[in-house]
Amino acid sequence: MDVTIFGSGYVGLVTGACLAEVGNTVLCIDIDPAKIDLLNSGGVPIYEPGLDELIKSNREAGRLRFSTDAEAGVRHGLFQFIAVGTPPDEDGSADLQYVLAVARTIGEHMDGYRILVDKSTVPVGTADKVAAAVRETQAARGATVEFDVVSNPEFLKEGAAIEDFMRPDRIIVGTDNPRTAELLRALYAPFNRSHDRLMVMDIRSAELTKYAANAMLATKISFMNELSNIAEAVGADIDKVRVGIGSDPRIGYQFIYPGCGYGGSCFPKDVRALEQTARSLGYDPQLLHAVEAVNFRQKELLFKKINDYFAGDLKGRTIALWGLSFKPNTDDMREASSRVLMESLWAAGASVRAFDPVAADETRRIYGERADLTLAADAMSALDGADALAILTEWAQFRSPNFATVHGKLKTPVIFDGRNILDGRLANAAGLTYVSIGRLPLRPG
Ligand code: UDX
Numbered sequence: 001m002d003v004t005i006f007g008s009g010y011v012g013l014v015t016g017a018c019l020a021e022v023g024n025t026v027l028c029i030d031i032d033p034a035k036i037d038l039l040n041s042g043g044v045p046i047y048e049p050g051l052d053e054l055i056k057s058n059r060e061a062g063r064l065r066f067s068t069d070a071e072a073g074v075r076h077g078l079f080q081f082i083a084v085g086t087p088p089d090e091d092g093s094a095d096l097q098y099v100l101a102v103a104r105t106i107g108e109h110m111d112g113y114r115i116l117v118d119k120s121t122v123p124v125g126t127a128d129k130v131a132a133a134v135r136e137t138q139a140a141r142g143a144t145v146e147f148d149v150v151s152n153p154e155f156l157k158e159g160a161a162i163e164d165f166m167r168p169d170r171i172i173v174g175t176d177n178p179r180t181a182e183l184l185r186a187l188y189a190p191f192n193r194s195h196d197r198l199m200v201m202d203i204r205s206a207e208l209t210k211y212a213a214n215a216m217l218a219t220k221i222s223f224m225n226e227l228s229n230i231a232e233a234v235g236a237d238i239d240k241v242r243v244g245i246g247s248d249p250r251i252g253y254q255f256i257y258p259g260c261g262y263g264g265s266c267f268p269k270d271v272r273a274l275e276q277t278a279r280s281l282g283y284d285p286q287l288l289h290a291v292e293a294v295n296f297r298q299k300e301l302l303f304k305k306i307n308d309y310f311a312g313d314l315k316g317r318t319i320a321l322w323g324l325s326f327k328p329n330t331d332d333m334r335e336a337s338s339r340v341l342m343e344s345l346w347a348a349g350a351s352v353r354a355f356d357p358v359a360a361d362e363t364r365r366i367y368g369e370r371a372d373l374t375l376a377a378d379a380m381s382a383l384d385g386a387d388a389l390a391i392l393t394e395w396a397q398f399r400s401p402n403f404a405t406v407h408g409k410l411k412t413p414v415i416f417d418g419r420n421i422l423d424g425r426l427a428n429a430a431g432l433t434y435v436s437i438g439r440l441p442l443r444p445g
Pocket of ligand 1: 155221254
């Protein structure tokens, strides 16, 4: 089938590459010529495991093309995926200008029936706005070409996006038109093999499902982070509590890891946007507000622990950071906890020596060259001349360091583990104090 994808960002590229891989002919459109040039010369603008190879092989097979020519895009696909960004407005609500611009482009150039598929995470009611934008643009040129708008939210996890697309937990199709539902079912058939995971529902429920899923997951994390602070206060160990409650299948072991807060492109933005939607309709969403507030406080926690440890004396000190991305296997630093910590350390007059396996370039892009930031070539050299070590991202390679080497390099033998990934007793055995989340500090001896 012929598919057009508007927006060659994270969601657009993964969707395009995976749909091409199963035999569709996919044309990806983006307004950024630099991005399209890069893709056409074999580059990939984002880091996602497996995506480079998938794009390369499908490009070479002629099933995946990239262009800035929006008109050609509208002519190409029966399916017109909208996968452009919905950045937050000042008040936290999703900014729809890019989504609606694509809708108008489609309305302007469509010469036959098209299915507009909303992949971007958009507030409830957006499909109606997309349809209105198409109708208005058609009316302006005196056309009345038939179309449908479908809400088909994505549930990709960064770092596992290809796997998530190829073997989805569910495929949500929001439409009021049974014929359109069948066409989407055919498009998704290769990803819906072993048992039927495709759910057809009304458009508004589909739009809300995406927000509900992310808000629920964010709630689990904030709940555990709140509990971890209570655990510390009462002298309990949150890790024991986590295992204790996770054994109840109604609670489950997944997504109940406390830490230094959630980041990324989805949770913070979507929780805020859902809160904003509720408020705009006159409902006060107290739980969503608390989920966000707890996360905000949690991101400041590591700085507080470091500052307390050094009795407020951080000026001139150097703190080593392991991990900069908001989670492992990505270079994405949107809303990353590392940024809150680095900015607090700088404000207190400290310097940062950081190492991340893939996010160094992204860090340079965000912060530029500055005297109080050094990006080290590997984890151990980040410790050279550092007073203490803080761990921000649970990259696998940080999980069992040589504690004797760490001890030898740090001026003050202390580790602040924001993801609870180390074995504190091993750190103690090497003479290091181990400060983590939701547990009292473990001191050697
Ligand atoms: C998330 C959803 O998982 C995905 O379904 C949705 O489509 C987009 O948003 P993503 O943002 O890629 O995906 O990351 P995810 O792996 O869910 O992690 C989000 C954040 O939560 C990370 O900062 C992670 O460190 C944190 N987290 C996760 C915790 O602090 N504790 C946990 O138990 C799980």
